Amino acid sequence: MTNKGQVLWWNNMLSEKLKQLRESNGLVQRQVAALLEVDTAYISKIENNEKPVSRIHLEKLSKLFNVGSEELLTLWLADKIFDLIKNEEFAAEAFKIAEERILKDKKN
């Protein structure tokens, strides 16, 4: 309802996590921006799901916030998966198929 009517895309759970981490670490966007050597507007967009987060940035952020990079990486990937299938009618079925194939490939 209060939604913009526009297509939101990217990282969603990740961006929320990043914002939460920043705040719980008592940092302001300016400080995070300094670490990544970018504009604060860029950080804002990342936290508001308007720009993707690169893996390079993700690494740096995981160090800054002192969380395991695998945690962020997992959210990053989950968001990408979600983004891929969110508008798809046959997502559930496709999910199952892809999952099976992943498992099969794992025991190569």
Added chain:
Amino acid sequence: MTNKGQVLWWNNMLSEKLKQLRESNGLVQRQVAALLEVDTAYISKIENNEKPVSRIHLEKLSKLFNVGSEELLTLWLADKIFDLIKNEEFAAEAFKIAEERILKDKKN
């Protein structure tokens, strides 16, 4: 082992399915190419997983082969999901997260 050593990417199950459908319908690539109004090389690449299949083409193909478009669409999506996560370390976990979110969103 007989693998090219190079990165294969895109649609995999879909491309195999398309090849199988073409053959079981007794068609040669030239005929399929004619329908899509493209070069046969392009068809070859699609069947060999070297080019993605657009949804437009998918529609036409489902009509040509007389299969439900949802079947092809599902494979198309499964391939995209697989492609996204195949090199990812935390795929399984990300999968679970995305799946939960899909389910949650479904009962909006």
Added chain:
DNA sequence: TTACATTTGACCAATAAAGGACAAGTCCTT
């Protein structure tokens, strides 16, 4: 050997996405 089917590699134009910067605006709080 000829012919048809298929594959492969090189190439290319058009489009989309990533990765930003900057200016201006909003939203507090003081």
Added chain:
DNA sequence: AAGGACTTGTCCTTTATTGGTCAAATGTAA
């Protein structure tokens, strides 16, 4: 009113992906 924090829109450059083509190579059956 001023300042800091954040957001938003516009713009830009660079890079990646799509959607092909063409020529040449390979496979294969008659």
